[in-house]
Amino acid sequence: xxxxxxxxxxxxxxxxxxxxxxEGAFNLEDDAALLVPPxxxxxxxxxxxxxxxxxxxxxxxxxxxxxxxxxxxxxxLAGKGAKxxxxxxxxxxxxxxxxxxxxxxxEGLAEDSxxxxxxxxxxxxxxxxxPFSASIIIIGAARRGRMPTRLDxxxxxxxxxxxxxxxxxxxxxxxxxxxxAALWGLSADEHEHLASRYMLPQPRNVLAATxxxxxxxxxxxxxxxxxxxERLCRASxxxxxxxxxxxxxxxxxxxxLGTDQALLGTILAGGDDYELLVTLPRDSWGSFSAECxxxxxxxxxxGETLSGEAGRVSVMASGRELALEQSGFSxx
Amino acid sequence: xxxxxxxxxxxxxxxxxxxxxxEGAFNLEDDAALLVPPxxxxxxxxxxxxxxxxxxxxxxxxxxxxxxxxxxxxxxLAGKGAKxxxxxxxxxxxxxxxxxxxxxxxEGLAEDSxxxxxxxxxxxxxxxxxPFSASIIIIGAARRGRMPTRLDxxxxxxxxxxxxxxxxxxxxxxxxxxxxAALWGLSADEHEHLASRYMLPQPRNVLAATxxxxxxxxxxxxxxxxxxxERLCRASxxxxxxxxxxxxxxxxxxxxLGTDQALLGTILAGGDDYELLVTLPRDSWGSFSAECxxxxxxxxxxGETLSGEAGRVSVMASGRELALEQSGFSxx
Numbered sequence: 141x142x143x144x145x146x147x148x149x150x151x152x153x154x155x156x157x158x159x160x161x162x163e164g165a166f167n168l169e170d171d172a173a174l175l176v177p178p179x180x181x182x183x184x185x186x187x188x189x190x191x192x193x194x195x196x197x198x199x200x201x202x203x204x205x206x207x208x209x210x211x212x213x214x215x216x217l218a219g220k221g222a223k224x225x226x227x228x229x230x231x232x233x234x235x236x237x238x239x240x241x242x243x244x245x246x247e248g249l250a251e252d253s254x255x256x257x258x259x260x261x262x263x264x265x266x267x268x269x270x271p272f273s274a275s276i277i278i279i280g281a282a283r284r285g286r287m288p289t290r291l292d293x294x295x296x297x298x299x300x301x302x303x304x305x306x307x308x309x310x311x312x313x314x315x316x317x318x319x320x321a322a323l324w325g326l327s328a329d330e331h332e333h334l335a336s337r338y339m340l341p342q343p344r345n346v347l348a349a350t351x352x353x354x355x356x357x358x359x360x361x362x363x364x365x366x367x368x369x370e371r372l373c374r375a376s377x378x379x380x381x382x383x384x385x386x387x388x389x390x391x392x393x394x395x396x397l398g399t400d401q402a403l404l405g406t407i408l409a410g411g412d413d414y415e416l417l418v419t420l421p422r423d424s425w426g427s428f429s430a431e432c433x434x435x436x437x438x439x440x441x442x443g444e445t446l447s448g449e450a451g452r453v454s455v456m457a458s459g460r461e462l463a464l465e466q467s468g469f470s471x472x
Numbered sequence: 473x474x475x476x477x478x479x480x481x482x483x484x485x486x487x488x489x490x491x492x493x494x495e496g497a498f499n500l501e502d503d504a505a506l507l508v509p510p511x512x513x514x515x516x517x518x519x520x521x522x523x524x525x526x527x528x529x530x531x532x533x534x535x536x537x538x539x540x541x542x543x544x545x546x547x548x549l550a551g552k553g554a555k556x557x558x559x560x561x562x563x564x565x566x567x568x569x570x571x572x573x574x575x576x577x578x579e580g581l582a583e584d585s586x587x588x589x590x591x592x593x594x595x596x597x598x599x600x601x602x603p604f605s606a607s608i609i610i611i612g613a614a615r616r617g618r619m620p621t622r623l624d625x626x627x628x629x630x631x632x633x634x635x636x637x638x639x640x641x642x643x644x645x646x647x648x649x650x651x652x653a654a655l656w657g658l659s660a661d662e663h664e665h666l667a668s669r670y671m672l673p674q675p676r677n678v679l680a681a682t683x684x685x686x687x688x689x690x691x692x693x694x695x696x697x698x699x700x701x702e703r704l705c706r707a708s709x710x711x712x713x714x715x716x717x718x719x720x721x722x723x724x725x726x727x728x729l730g731t732d733q734a735l736l737g738t739i740l741a742g743g744d745d746y747e748l749l750v751t752l753p754r755d756s757w758g759s760f761s762a763e764c765x766x767x768x769x770x771x772x773x774x775g776e777t778l779s780g781e782a783g784r785v786s787v788m789a790s791g792r793e794l795a796l797e798q799s800g801f802s803x804x
């Protein structure tokens with residue numbers, strides 16, 4: 141209802157945004173973006189938003205906030221075996237936004253847009269009476285008919301994850317409760333490892349083709365391993381056994397867990413892993429894990445899917461079923 | 473940073489959203505949407521957000537807020553000669569949202585999603601400490617290589633618009649300043665005409681194929697005729713002459729203008745028209761206007777593009793150039 145003429149601020153934002161524009165964005169001079177879909181591919185679309193103060197701390201470095209926002213979406217494409225084609229950005233700006241903060245935000249966004257070959261296609265900037273927020277819509281291309289979903293698992297599939305689990309959740313924990321985390325006795329490097337895994341995830345886009353080739357069902361892990369596996373199982377109409385002892389941990393996470401077994405809940409149910417969760421036919425594991433290793437990412441078997449109550453995940457450790465204190469967090 | 477388990481509220485939202493899901497949305501059980509691009513077409517992408525209290529009044533009927541949000545985006549596709557394929561929705565919800573309000577919002581969204589054949593493909597729901605906001609990302613298909621942009625006008629093109637101009641701006645005016653608007657002497661029907669043109673635009677998606685066939689440059693008019701024509705001219709490196717006397721007005725707008733000539737600025741520079749602005753080669757006007765008429769929408773010539781200072785629009789009335797008081801509003 142309240143519109144107003146373009147201001148110096150708007151020009152400032154336009155100057156920050158324009159350098160990110162890719163082909164089909166018409167230097168942001170048109171009111172829509174054009175995308176020529178690659179032949180023989182389907183398009184994969186995903187949107188994920190960050191709201192300042194809800195998904196990030198006010199004192200987070202703005203370039204890292206931006207990079208994480210893009211990487212959250214890139215990770216979704218990796219989980220769908222899709223290659224990034226570009227993204228749209230919707231910004232909601234409070235009045236008199238901090239220009240230096242915004243400039244750093246766009247520096248970070250430009251850096252990752254370039255390094256992940258994911259250009260800006262378009263977007264919208266709007267005023268808000270609330271906090272700064274950024275919504276990213278990412279578009280990727282998957283080989284026609286090859287996109288794995290959460291619905292595609294079959295009973296008896298092997299369940300695997302990439303990288304290590306729980307680092308980001310522990311990184312957030314040590315930030316929120318530094319006194320308790322001091323008892324873990326981590327080295328400075330280990331502390332920094334967990335912190336950076338929370339602040340700047342490493343989405344597994346190098347594995348997109350491998351996922352498309354081998355995975356039956358696949359998704360990225362953003363809301364906690366257990367909750368995300370439950371969702372995959374529910375969508376596929378299956379249950380699953382998750383071997384907690386087999387979940388891959390970083391040295392830092394292993395050391396923390398050694399001092400406090402209760403952290404297993406944080407590790408298995410905390411969010412922000414941005415690793416990939418896949419189910420595989422049994423005879424695909426060999427080639428899948430070899431391809432992952434060739435790309436520099438470890439893959440680890442952590443359980444199997446079962447026929448049974450849809451969405452039920454039994455977390456087993458030392459032969460007994462665990463009752464997790466936290467059943468995982470949702471982004472919502 | 474603050475995540476939390478799914479709540480009864482989230483389930484409520486999921487129940488509201490799911491019925492809108494189209495093919496490729498996997499009943500919203502996957503974490504991404506799949507879109508099979510129609511053969512021989514390019515994709516057109518556009519995003520536009522509404523923030524409660526910024527782009528809508530708190531007492532606006534929620535179903536109309538939702539329908540306007542979708543129609544703003546549908547209008548962009550019409551201006552690009554593109555057919556809707558679907559949309560993504562990003563919601564930012566304050567704590568304890570009004571469930572009845574949300575239910576009406578989704579009723580309206582479902583109604584227009586169906587009537588414009590534009591299914592929901594996916595989305596994201598997030599918490600905010602600010603006001604309710606909804607960001608829509610719409611995806612359309614344009615015949616390969618046929619999408620007209622703002623950059624495609626050539627000097628000497630005819631400039632045309634669809635429908636009538638200024639109704640929505642007058643509808644907003646009479647809402648904000650009812651005492652002044654009472655002097656216009658409108659009938660109840662005329663008052664309602666202007667009010668509904670503001671509240672529920674009629675995007676010209678029936679003309680998409682006509683636009684793709686005939687327009688050189690095209691866009692929808694959302695931020696005011698003069699500002700949008702300036703943008704088109706700037707992007708095309710041209711100037712333009714706009715004949716104010718020729719701008720098509722509804723009977724209600726004509727009556728209002730008759731009582732107060734200063735309203736010409738509101739009409740030409742106010743926003744929310746959601747009509748189409750096109751430039752045409754001279755020999756295309758006959759078939760373009762005939763096709764529009766066959767689809768039940770009037771098209772009217774309002775000027776021509778000229779070589780000259782890029783983005784300069786001369787507004788002419790009775791042979792003299794007008795200096796508009798308001799040079800138009802931006803959505804930003």
